[in-house]
Amino acid sequence: MNWLSRLLPGSNPALDPEQRAALDAIIALPPPDLARSHYETRYVVINAETGPMDGGGQRLLAVGAVAINQGLLHPADAYRAQLGSAPVDAMIGLVRFIARSPVVVFNAPFNQGTLERALEQNLGSAPDLDWIDLMVLMPSLFPERTTGQARMDAWLGAFGIDRLDHRDALLEALCVAQLLQVALARANAQGLASPRDLLDTQSSRKWLRGS
Amino acid sequence: MDTSASDTLIRTNLDFLRRHAPFDRMETEALRFLGERLATAFYPAEAEILIPEDGPPRFFYIVYRGKVQARQVGSVSVTEYSTLTLGPGEGFPIGAISAGRPSTNGYIAVEDSYCFQLPAADFLKLQELSPTFQLFCTRYIASLLNQSREQLQVQFSQRAAEQQTMTTSLSNLVKKAPVFVGPELATRSALERMVEAGVGCLAVAGEDEKPVGVLTQSDILKRIVLPGFDLTRPIAEVMTTPPHTLNASASAYDAALEMATHGVRHILVVDTDDKLKGVISERDLFALQRIGLRQIRSGIESAADVQALQRASRDIRQLALNLLAQGIGAEQLTQFISALNDALTRRIIELNLNRHDLYGVEYAWLAFGSEGRHEQTLSTDQDNGILYILPEWADKEPLKLRLLEFAKDVNNDLAACGFPLCEGNIMASNPELCLTFDEWREKFGTWIREPHPEALLNATIFFDYRVLYGDEKLAHKLRHWLLSMTGGNPAFLKAMATNALDVSPPLGKIRDFVTDDDARHPGTIDLKKFGARLFVDAARVLSLRTGVDATSTVQRLRQGGSRIGMPAEELAAMADGFHFIQLLRLRHQHLDTDHGSSGDNRVKPDDLNELDRRILKEAFRQARKIQLRLKLDYQI
Incomplete structure (x- = not known):
């Protein structure tokens, strides 16, 4: 079942009409063509900022997102939200910003996990998104640099990307977005020209690693 | 768009820009305008960022991180550098994007690099918004002018040096391939060859190209005409042998000494294998003597006739x-x-x-x-x-x-x-x-x-x-009276201004330049009528209006322009434009007509190198600017 249909009227009574309308607008968007080239694709890079939950575990406090559209990072195409007292609006804002674009994170188990939980909690269900994890992808794109998965710091250092403020979800997303630009250039050089190619590479990599 | 998120990213852009000239001095609003519009792109090492084939650049680039190299494209060198490396904070291609023409250089990332890019239209808008940025770009273009001058220097300095020193080697002086015949050739044919080639000295050499003799014009009279020499007999019987030869590495001074010692007017130049390379005449050596300013001046002042x-x-x-x-x-x-x-x-x-x-x-x-x-x-x-x-x-x-x-x-x-x-x-x-x-x-x-x-x-x-x-x-x-008459006469000044606007700069809408449709001179621009005159006429109106005594166009611009409150930088850019057109005219008249054809003012833009074309276009823009000022001032 398409994730969007789970967001259809009746599926979550907690949404007010305005929020409902916002989600309806996203339902109307055509799905992205994952076979098009990177330079015709809009990627959304997301970073989750978390804090400890009562009874253990982490909960989402804030989210920062930066788009790489047609290879370019533009300051106008960015999103940031604190969950605070209006977590539903924050999540709707995020979903609207993503607008069905493939989502890129560094360290999916953490980011994707946290985000999906928050979406489910606030919107009733987590949307089906195409998640790309640079932590998995980078070692296969740059085998000469490392033999296994490396921390984000190591990758940022390798490409001279400044980490401006690791406590700020948006600035962290900015770093990951710059890393994605490096990754896309290399992927292109290796013949991995589309988001579909990246997703395929990622699953075979995961499979190889047995994860 | 999420304004708080955008603001954060814009601020990171601004933080970067503020660390680099000329953005550190840029007006707050203009800087904000720039910061909002910069997109970041990544270029891996060796990637082409911009090449001439891309046509007029769509973006202005600022290196954010990494190194970008500007490389000359094509065989003709247009700037004094062959490569130039740009680092963080440096922008390109200012000249090309200002002129709206393809870049002369190829821009290549030499290491993994991030570049900001600003759409070309916003680049032009930024110049309007920011006097600081405009000045920066104007200065940059002016520096291209200097480069053009320096390039001219390089291009001709060798020639100038050859003309100025007696230590020049003969290999530098030999301009033409030697005219020579074999020793067995009939004298008549040899003489015909001499006439045909228009030389005063005919070398005679064997099949191995080693010279065996020489025949000069003065020999013809003494050895052939007066004695009634049979012209069917071989040239070898009347030539001077052995000829005076010098190695190509010998100096002009050596040649002069050889000529003076033996009383001859020609020396055959040979290479290390003794093969004939050329002929040096006494006249070639005279041309080497340097002519100085003071010498000419005293020559003029003491001239008796x-x-x-x-x-x-x-x-x-x-x-x-x-x-x-x-x-x-x-x-x-x-x-x-x-x-x-x-x-x-x-x-x-x-x-x-x-x-x-x-x-x-x-x-x-x-x-x-x-x-x-x-x-x-x-x-x-x-x-x-x-x-x-x-x-x-x-x-x-x-x-x-x-x-x-x-x-x-x-x-x-x-x-x-x-x-x-x-x-x-x-x-x-x-x-x-x-x-x-x-x-x-x-x-x-x-x-x-x-x-x-x-x-x-x-x-x-x-x-x-x-x-x-x-x-x-x-x-x-008389001048004083004239200026008092014109200064207070708007009707006359308007008529002069209208007259000055009669001819517009030959800038095309589609092509760079509008060339003359005169069928006798296809593809040319008359740089006097369509170039220098535009500045001269506008400056004259300015001087008559503001009462400037000076008659030179640049002085009129500088003095008259400042009297009506035109910024000094703007006036300097106009003066540069005028000078460049004058320089092209002089170069064309002087260097292109070095071999005797009469000089004119017609220059073919296609024959100019890329940089000169670019600057010429900028010079015409300056002419348009001053014309625009006249139009506004006199409501024409």
């Missing part, structure tokens, strides 16, 4: 070539030419005063037009006149007749010294142009009161007068 001045006139041209080759700017060069031509004219006048008694007559010899503006190029004909005072004791007719006789001789002598007689008869020997103070005032006054087309044309020639010889005070008084 017109013949001596003719030599000086030729020397002036040679000096101009050398100076041009040394990369001197148009302003200084025209000043040199102007100063020497003034000295030459004065000497001609002095020599004529020995024959014409003008003692006690108050008069001034005036130069008009480009000479009056100190802007003579080398193919300018003479434009002159006389201003005099009729003393109370004298009758006008006989005095004027004496002045006209004198003027006629001066005009003819000037013509003999390379300043052609004026086709339009704008010469002091024309009774219409040999006038008293009151007559000149009357003439000028009529043009100002009734500015019909012919009057305006006259104003553009005669109002640029300058005294070359005689009473400066007289001329100054």
Whole structure:
């Protein structure tokens, strides 16, 4: 079942009409063509900022997102939200910003996990998104640099990307977005020209690693 | 868009920009405008960011992180550098994007690099928004001008050096492949060959190209014509053998010594295998002797007759070539030419005063037009006149007749010294142009009161007068009166301005340049009519309006422009534009016509190198700018 249909009227009574309308607008968007080239694709890079939950575990406090559209990072195409007292609006804002674009994170188990939980909690269900994890992808794109998965710091250092403020979800997303630009250039050089190619590479990599 | 998120990213852009010139000095609003519009792109090492084939650049780039190299594309070098590395904070391609033409350089990331990019339209808007940024770009383009000058220097310095030193090796002096025949050739055929090639010396060499003899023009008379030598017999029987040879590595000095020692006028130049490489004549060596400014000047001042001045006139041209080759700017060069031509004219006048008694007559010899503006190029004909005072004791007719006789001789002598007689008869020997103070005032006054087309044309020639010889005070008084007449006469100024706007800069909407549709000169631009004149005419209006005494276009721009509050940088850019066009004219007249064809002002933009084309376009833009100012000021 398409994730969007789970967001259809009746599926979550907690949404007010305005929020409902916002989600309806996203339902109307055509799905992205994952076979098009990177330079015709809009990627959304997301970073989750978390804090400890009562009874253990982490909960989402804030989210920062930066788009790489047609290879370019533009300051106008960015999103940031604190969950605070209006977590539903924050999540709707995020979903609207993503607008069905493939989502890129560094360290999916953490980011994707946290985000999906928050979406489910606030919107009733987590949307089906195409998640790309640079932590998995980078070692296969740059085998000469490392033999296994490396921390984000190591990758940022390798490409001279400044980490401006690791406590700020948006600035962290900015770093990951710059890393994605490096990754896309290399992927292109290796013949991995589309988001579909990246997703395929990622699953075979995961499979190889047995994860 | 999420404003708080965008603000954060814009702030990171601004933080970066503020650390680099010229953005650190940029106005807050303009900087914000820039910060909001910069997108970041990544280029891996060796990636092409921009190449000439991309056409007019769509973006202005600022290196954010990494290194970008500008590399010359194509075989013709257009800047003094072959590569130039740009680091964080440096922008490109300023010239190309300002001019809206493809970049000359290829821009390649030499390491993994991030670049900001700004859409071309926003780049132009940013210049409007930010005087600081505009100044930065203007200065950059001005530096291209310097590069062009330096490049000219490189291009011709070798040639200049060869002309100036006796230590030059003969291999540098040999210009043409040698003309030679085999020793068995019939003498008639050998002589025919000589005539055909137009040489005064025929080398004779074997099949191995090693010279065995030589025959010069003077030998022909003595050995062939007078003795009645049989022309069917081989050349070997009449040639001088063995010939005088020197290795190509020998110096010009060695050759001069060899010629002097053996009393010969030609030396055969051979390579290390003794093969013939060329022929050096006595005349080639004479050309090496350097001509200096002081030498010419003292030559002019001590000249006893017109013949001596003719030599000086030729020397002036040679000096101009050398100076041009040394990369001197148009302003200084025209000043040199102007100063020497003034000295030459004065000497001609002095020599004529020995024959014409003008003692006690108050008069001034005036130069008009480009000479009056100190802007003579080398193919300018003479434009002159006389201003005099009729003393109370004298009758006008006989005095004027004496002045006209004198003027006629001066005009003819000037013509003999390379300043052609004026086709339009704008010469002091024309009774219409040999006038008293009151007559000149009357003439000028009529043009100002009734500015019909012919009057305006006259104003553009005669109002640029300058005294070359005689009473400066007289001329100054006339100037003072003239400026008082024009300054307060908006109708006349508007008519002059309209006249100045008659011709627009030849900038095309689609192509870079609009070239002449004259079928005899396809693809050319007349840089006098469609270039220099635009500046000259506008500057004249400015000077008449603001009461500037100076006649030179650049002085008029600088002084007149600042009087009406035009920014100094803007005026400097206009002056640069004018100088560049003058430089192109001089280069074209001088260097392109080095081999005797007459100089003109027609330049083919297609023949210019990429950088010169770019600067020429910028110069035309400057002309358009000053024309626009006239349009606005006079509501035309």
